[in-house]
Amino acid sequence: MRVAKKIDEVRSFVRAARMRGAQVGFVPTMGALHQGHLALIRACVAQNDVSVVSIFVNPTQFGPREDFNSYPRPFEQDVALCEKEGVDLVFAPSAGEMYSPDHATYVEVEGLTAGLCGQFRPGHFRGVTTVVSKLFNIVEPDTAYFGEKDYQQLIVIKRMVADLNFPVRIVPIPTVREADGLAVSSRNLYLSARERRAAPALYRALCEGAKAAAQGASGFEVEKITRQALEKEPLFKLQYVQAVHPETLQPREDQGVPMVIAAAAYLGSTRLIDNIKVEGRS
Ligand code: AMP
Secondary structure, three states: OEEEOOHHHHHHHHHHHHHOOOOEEEEEEOOOOOHHHHHHHHHHHHHOOEEEEEEOOOHHHOOOOOOOOOOOOOHHHHHHHHHHHOOOEEEOOOHHHHOOOOOOOOOOOOOOOOOOHHHHOOOHHHHHHHHHHHHHHHHOOOEEEEEHHHHHHHHHHHHHHHHOOOOOEEEEEOOOEOOOOOEOOHHHHHOOHHHHHHOOHHHHHHHHHHHHHHOOOOHHHHHHHHHHHHHOOOOEEEEEEEEEOOOOOOEOOOOOOOEEEEEEEEEOOEEEEEEEEEOOOO
């Protein structure tokens, strides 16, 4: 397995693979790899001839008061995990390699980024779509893998790829969870023992909402049921619960399924997000 820090090295590696007729798969990450990332990497390795994983904590997607500096960076461990999974190339650029001091171009998806996390993290999705565009231009993958854990991000990336004609197929991967239901996340490392015990309440609340949705409840009703379920866990400070259409991300309000119930909540100073999709009535 190669570890490349430079864009040119990635380009020549991928182009040589493509000359041999290889299909190239790509998994963009911020590192601190866990079982969620590994599900993406395993799908990528299984479905492609050559697999590229990027590890880059992208400064432009963090707000000024967010956790860019404290974000975990266990680089050696991440590289070892990639090697074990059969990854061919890890791309781990410096911030300077990705953004020149006079960088002035951004990619922005309108509409879909306005609600949900977009309301609370101004500039976040602009940072994500900008870095993913750059990574797609550097790696030129045939297929790229994204987790449903970050559901709004997945929909925003799909829109960007369609709108800007990136020749990349986007493959969504279901959320990987701990045994108690908590969605696996690099930020779970921040939780105290007490917070970690409280954390599964977020998914439990979403499941209560999903049950109501499957029985015919409207978006408004589902949001209320989910909110009330989460309020039973006093350590959580809810940021939002919203029932939205799975493709348009428009609020469901007085409509029912299909819907994605998405939530963000703080446990102490750690912000957790999760979601659940309800396709139809049971
Ligand atoms: P990140 O390193 O947090 O930027 O995540 C990189 C990719 O892994 C994104 O596409 C995430 O949606 C995905 N991901 C993160 N956590 C999970 C999880 N628990 N299950 C599935 N995918 C995940």
